[in-house]
Amino acid sequence: MANRRILSLWFPRLGAERLLRTSRGAEERPLAVVAEQSNMQVITSLSAAASASGLQVGQPVRDAHAMCAALATRARNAPAEAAFLTALRRWAGKFSPWVAEQDGDGLVIDLTGCAHLFGGEAALLEVVQDDCRDMGLSVRVGIADTPGAAWAVARYAGVAAEPERNGDAIDQEAPATRSRAGRRRHWTRGGAAPLQAVRGGATERIVPPGEGHRVLAPLPVAALRLDPETTAQLGRLGLRRIGDLLGQPRAGLARRFGRGLVARLDQAMGSAPEPISPARAPAHFAVRLTLPEPIGLTADLLEGIDRMLPRLCAQLKDKGRGARSLRLEAHRTDQSAEVVTVGLARPGHDAARIRPLLEMKLEQIDAGFGIEMLRLEVMQSEPIHARRSVGHLEAGREVDARLARQGGLDDLVGRLGARIGLETITRWHPADSHIPEKTAQVLAAAWSAPAERWPAPARLRPLLLWRPEPVGAPDAPAVPARFRWRGRDWALAEARGPERIAPEWWLDDPNWRSGVRDYWVVTTQAGDRLWLFYGHGGTMSSGWFCQGGFA
Template identity: 60%
Template structure:
């Protein structure tokens, strides 16, 4: 079996160069990307001109503007930077099928069995350097037998010789010497000299097979991918380089500095394996129909839909996926696009369930000067499994689902949701509480199942319930013969009760600070059927209230 070979790609100016690639109106000159760290705006990515001006990453933005008044800045966008790194991962797939991301600025490529296709590792790295230069990207590379060693060589070695950067990097120094180190220029403390990183991409250091320990020995301990605080602690004890740690007993290191240091050291030296997990490309389910002549009639769109839906349905079925949201894109002849989107109450790949929802939306599409391309996309999918043999409990649940409507109910929810939105359709679900207003919760119908486990209350509950309203009556627990409510005087004809309900003593509910309540079902002579209760008063005065109506 061939020796494993790993290539590490580091893009030290990823965020800044992404902005420079996209922003055409920026004037030439120093440029930086700023982000918030500890309630302070600091520089997170620099262009070559900004670094040549003496600015460094992590520097407060106000200090950077004082040093370089012509500095142009933009706010960091971590989401777009992550998407850009994903694009670079797909680009690196031309060199090896085994590529993984190392956020926020790195890639790891397994070159095992691939380098000879490009003329060797050095030729491959030269080709990558040329491609990145054409893309306007700065890249640093390192090749070794392990992921940790390649990572360290890409970030902590200078030039093609692989020489280690100065071991007196301020991040490696003890606190007692930092006052003297701060007076030196940043490139004398282990940083890159002005123009060093701006001199163009080039092939990075290569650790020959079996020479990992020798290549890592002169590098600082920070190259082991450990925390900066741990690296500072090691420096104070005189352990400044990896060679100082490699000869130490593992048990003593783990006991004094933790298992993480030993794990990182063993990974870099190849003692502990570190697999590379390439990101699986997301599955896309879409069908495109290109038309020889532009169309504009609803009948033509329906015919196009009839041709595309079975193809999309078969793709979803073969992948074991069901569509949750379907988008119909209509690309017009003037390079614009009209689109409609529908949602399903349950994921499905059946064309007969998707077709009626899209047909309802066809009238919303403006054909303009004509539609020359139609695209049907499953924007959101979920796994759908075939039905299998089930036991008695599952069979009973299936019977309850059929009684509640099953597929027909899902289709009804989908049709209503296509008009008013699925999020506006709700259903009640039982909740674990004896408080009347807390016995149910409101859930979206499309993302919940109907429940058949409604608990039976000790007494009937009103059909309509509102916040308690004051009833003017004698402040005694005895049911009054007459009372005044909503500006009317009502007489009691029939009453059933009382039903005593106590508050949840483990919660401080402002609505239940009245203490224990005695509920009565009262029918008045004028026909109202009200739900009255007498609050005995815990932290407030007692009295009568109306909580709901039975009709």
Template identity: 60%
Template sequence: MPNRRILSLWFPRLGAERLIRVEPHLAEVPFATVAQNGAAQVLGALSLTASQAGLRGGQPLRDAHAMCAGLITRPAQPQREAAFLGTLHRWAGKFSPWVAPDAPDGLVIDLTGCAHLFGGEEGLAKQVTQDCADLGLTVCFGIADTLGGAWALARFSRQDAGHARSGDAIDQEAPATRARAGKRRHWDRGGTVPTSRTSLDTNSRIAPTGQTRDALVPLPVAALRFDPPVTEQLARLGLRRVGDLLIQPRAPLARRFGQGLVDRLDQATGAVPEPVSPAAPPDRFAVRMSFPDPIGLEDDVAEALSRMTQRLCATLDAKARGVRTLRIEAHRCDHLMQWFTVTSATANAQAHRLMPLIRLKLDQIDAGPGIDMLRIEAAHHEPQHVLTRSGHLEAAQHGTRRLQSGAALEDLTSRLGARLGMEAITRRAPAASHIPEKSALILAAAWSEAAYDWPTPHMTRPLLLWPPEPVSTSDRPNPPQAFRWRGRNWQSKAQSGPERIAPEWWLDTPEWRSGPRDYWRIDTDRGDRLWLFYAHGGSTSPGWFCHGSFA
């Protein structure tokens, strides 16, 4: 059984270099991302030029601008940085199948039995460094027998333990007390006997097999992944290096700082196991079909895609997934590839519902000299939730709804979306507002559900609504018998109302600065049924307006 070897990768400038890959000119100027630390804005990831200018991560933004007037900043994007780290996760799979993320800016790789494939650990480290340089990334690595040891070497192998602030409790002791303290040997009082140190290069990031403990001795205590308050307390006691902790008795450390400090120390030295748990690879669903002779007829392509779709849907159904977007690729015998996407209104794994959408776009494929391979991939898929079966009474109550929002309506939305674009198909949903023009929302039909429980207003609403238009009549709150609107004279035959609607006082809407409104339904002599209201006047003058028309 080979000795366990762990590689830790740290990308200290991940957030900044991700944006530099998109905007290369940012590499030539001091550049940093800005993160939010409570109510303050601080620097996140820095470019090399920004670090050379004396800036540091966690520095307040105003102080950074005072030090470097030419600093350019961009908001930090943790979600996109996590996605970029996922891309690096797939790249790291070339070195070992046992790769785990070390959020937010690192990876951990179990190299056990894999380093010899790259010429040893030094050759593998050179390959990692070269690959990251080609990607425009700065990387620091560490290789040790334990995860904690590799993590410490990657981040602190070139740092000095340094000195604590002037308030160090050890530095404040009297010289005589310090002299007596230096003569007392703690191992005479039950402590751990110090081990002999072998000659080891402190700047090396690769700890030889079995020498992880010695490699950790000169590193600062922060390399053991302690919380900052614990690191500060240790520094005040004069325990600045890992070696200072290793020679201390465990019981007093555990009583003063908790069992977590002792566990971190044991994990780094290998006394307590710390496994590397690789992230599960994402589910990918794709099928392909190769032909002995090239095909070019539309019916042949449709038949092949039909069989492939059935195979793909069977795989999706076994994983309880439903496809939302399909990517169809046609590889021609002249080494050209054509592709198109098909989007369904709902995620499903039913071939008979997907094939009509595929047939609508088959005319986009130019077979040319012939197609020798077809491929279908589920570009976007979603989990299919388990349906709860209803009883007879519940089924009867929801039967009408299923007719209106069942598979037929979803398929119609999908077909219209394939022709017009899925974003062009919308539906209305009720909104939590009593204002007439805000009582409904317009949502994308493919990413929303049909609404049934619409609130019932005190009075019926008109079929058509438009911005309020002024009406010329007497300035009285009673419904007018005659009025002029849109350049025409109108006579009122019947009126119903009023319905008072007050503005939303918590919002400053310019259209509702006229104060409360009294709405009336007016039947005119021309056969039109109009929706008029009288504005009582708030910050504007009162008057009559027309807001809509009934069917």
């Protein structure tokens, strides 16, 4: 692990500078990106001009406007910032193939064996600074032997550990702690500071190999990537610098602050491994068709789809994936685009199943003065596997027939979903519970498979179930000869039962606080068949209730 070299890139103004890149002439005006947190708008990112005005990240917007009247605010777009960081990750791939995103505003790069291709680490950092300056981005960097040390140097190099309480700068730890900490921080005395040079507004920080302990010791404990609560607890005990923790017994730290503190400390010092897992490039499937002349008829659009769709399905089939949702873009001659999306109930790469769904959406496309380019893209795909029938001949035929029926149902769900939305189509699925109203659950039809079979109930169950409704009858377990329900008087003709059902004792269900129930199938003289039960009380009063009706 001593031979590893890790580069950490931190973009402290990522959100604000992403907006400034698209706003020409707005660099001179202070800009703040705000987001809703705890029913209050706070600042999440600041431009350089806003920071020069004394504003800080995490500050309420109302206080920021009071300090800077010319402040311009923009709502935070978290997905756009994530997409921008992903684009920066692809840019950083020029330095090493091992690049990963970090904390939503930074990148971590494994430079092992790659720095010499750029003339060394210092020359590589010059390339990083030049590229970021051309992109209009502020960057702080750190190179060390471990990801934790590089992260700490990039964000906290030159930052002094502040006392926990306000007032003077007198150390407030106990004398015994201060005396022990002085002996344990012997490696911080003497020696050269880590390499620091200022070029183009960014600070280079390169930790020489094997000197992580010396460089990290004077940094605040927050540089270990700890949560704010743990950092505050350490500060109240006088442990403000990483060097204060290096000589402490690990068992005591783990007992008081948890294993997370010790793990972060070991990762920063190289005692515990911390691999870098680069993000895999997402599977992307898209085809386009450029037209020699603009088109506008539905028949012409279908002809274009018939040319693109087989190629797209062939790409999906080669990768063993199926399309779950697709997007059709129709680019018009006036530089605008008409976009429609379709979804499938089951992922697939069969053009015959996808084409009818696209055809149903063509009426939503306004051709305007003509369409000059079509593009078909898979927005979401899932892996699919070929199914093979096994067993005896008859069993195989039955499986094939069931799969064929299910495929037809999927096509029906897909067609209905194209009209009313896939999320509105649901199906009942059996559930494992002896409680009558919990024997079935509602699932989305497009994201669930139909049940092979429904388990047969041990006793007769009503076709319709509703919440228990009170029945006017004597408070006694015997079935009443006459009772009143829903404003009508009913006379008993026949009763079968009882079936005793107990509540789930491991759950506190408010609907079953009536305790044990005795269910009866009651036939009235009017011919109605009802499902009555007598609740034995529990935490509620006892009595008769009606919960269902038979067809």
